[in-house]
Amino acid sequence: MFKAIVSASTLRDSLDAVSVLVEECKIRLNEEELSIRAVDPANVGMVDLTLEAAAFESYEADGGVIGVNLTRLEEVAGMANADDLIHLELDEETRKLHIECEGLSYTLALIDPDSIRQEPDIPDLDLPAEIVLEGAQLSRGITAADMVSDHIRLRVDESAETFHIEAEGDTDDVDLQLESEDLIDLTAGPADSLFSLDYLKDMNKAIASDAEVRVELGEEFPVKLHYEFAEGLGKVTFMLAPRIQSE
Amino acid sequence: MFKAIVSASTLRDSLDAVSVLVEECKIRLNEEELSIRAVDPANVGMVDLTLEAAAFESYEADGGVIGVNLTRLEEVAGMANADDLIHLELDEETRKLHIECEGLSYTLALIDPDSIRQEPDIPDLDLPAEIVLEGAQLSRGITAADMVSDHIRLRVDESAETFHIEAEGDTDDVDLQLESEDLIDLTAGPADSLFSLDYLKDMNKAIASDAEVRVELGEEFPVKLHYEFAEGLGKVTFMLAPRIQSE
């Protein structure tokens, strides 16, 4: 059983976070929250999303799992205005999701959850450095890195207490140096890892420029990016595996 | 003889209604009004447009017919600001149309009217249902239908007094249900017809979102869409042939 009403903007923010990595996903409809975990086909990027029942206008669920085509669902949510309320109701018998908004009904055929890639276990990592910054700053570093390379290096300078977003191209280099005053918070620690720029660009697309992004970082370790949406009732964690540094 | 002055926005609204169906057309320059009738090459969609002399700043004509390349004429009209006045004058000898606006002169070579597809006779149909709605509502239904199919069904539910814009895809369905309160007016009657979405999308492009669209509908019959522009001095009728319902 699943029956819920949610604003179009909250639904879109949820779907966007997952669709940057996969086209189909399982949605867990727990009693207290809706949750999604997914990993991209190459096993490089993962996402863990939860949206509390309180983020909905109304929410009833009893623990089922559905499989959805994210692209389709995003298109439907995209037709509504940000403040429009979207009604969702699962038809258990036909395995279809009924979506209704301002007189428009959409019947979405669900996908067998067993045919969807297994949900990843996102490991607990005790990463030594933590940087909290605005989404806009992260975007700036990613855009700059993209001018010269397809890799990006995230690094903390422990003595200077600065966070660096860097890229080395064949001839040109880029370094965005963010000092304590540019950051919301910094816990310095040994941290220096290289990542695929394509993945980070995609993840960054889902992050609002005024979101507070918490970055957990280590040495040649995966990075974790945490941010919230829907006034804190929605939470996203991205995890991205490092590239081996070629020096 | 033809000599007229008209606002760029009125000229553009006129041309747009016709160019969604054809690239060339005959324009009848009657004493009381300018009029255009055209049918697309596949004989599926027709348009009938009239623009009264009063819609012009000044208008003199004596019943001639000219053939024009609509794409060219739209480009020229597109260069002006909405409120700019466009001067049109026919040179009978050279068979060219002189267009002038804010110091810019454009000499448009006309096309031999005999080389242009014959103007259609748009039949009188006594269609049992009539729906009047805002252009924006029609757009919404067309956009939704386009997510799942390349056909669109327009239907009146006589007992519920509702108008439905529907589409059936391979797996997903869409239904925009408009009740009396969502409509400007409804005359219920037996009406249920299927149409090619491509044509309706094109016709819809010419209709302003705040225009009042009068839809005449029957059972497996052509649909007629009527709307006005230029403060009621311009009138457009689109007619679209039905597709055979495949059940």
Added chain:
Amino acid sequence: MFKAIVSASTLRDSLDAVSVLVEECKIRLNEEELSIRAVDPANVGMVDLTLEAAAFESYEADGGVIGVNLTRLEEVAGMANADDLIHLELDEETRKLHIECEGLSYTLALIDPDSIRQEPDIPDLDLPAEIVLEGAQLSRGITAADMVSDHIRLRVDESAETFHIEAEGDTDDVDLQLESEDLIDLTAGPADSLFSLDYLKDMNKAIASDAEVRVELGEEFPVKLHYEFAEGLGKVTFMLAPRIQSE
């Protein structure tokens, strides 16, 4: 030695003027001003740009010459907001240009100036007519000409004291006639020349629509376009060779 601070908008206006003709250029870092001269590979269009030291927040140079990839430099300048200050510093040893803006450092590898096409000598021409007009008027004529032809004719009617931007297509013609009241200034004289529209379109892209453009024109002679930016502290001259009139 070269070390300077300049607003992003001034740097972008400078680079834009040159990048419409070439992808790489030499920049002369004189004591009193920065200057660039370049000619396109076909030897048809030339640009001469100077930016006075006073246009910079701070400026120190001793006459060196550097070779730069304009596309790269434009991308870097494009990341900053219009009012952001960009710090430029030449590293003579590594032959790299350090660019810094709001915490972002970019190290740009320079190009050997000897590998860049030689700077042209822009000839002094005593052209008989001079037209001063707004960039927006020039744009309008170019856009209109582009509808019918890939050549454009600039002409002064001495007796009528009008300036004409004209184009002749296979079937259609365009004539933008600008009278004294449409122009900022006009010195009439025998002037009628034909130009490649592609070049003039590119040059026009660099000219702000509210810039005052001084056009020097003759009979089958090159045209010179002069305009200023950075509150008069930056000056650009474009020169474009004529096409032979085919009559």
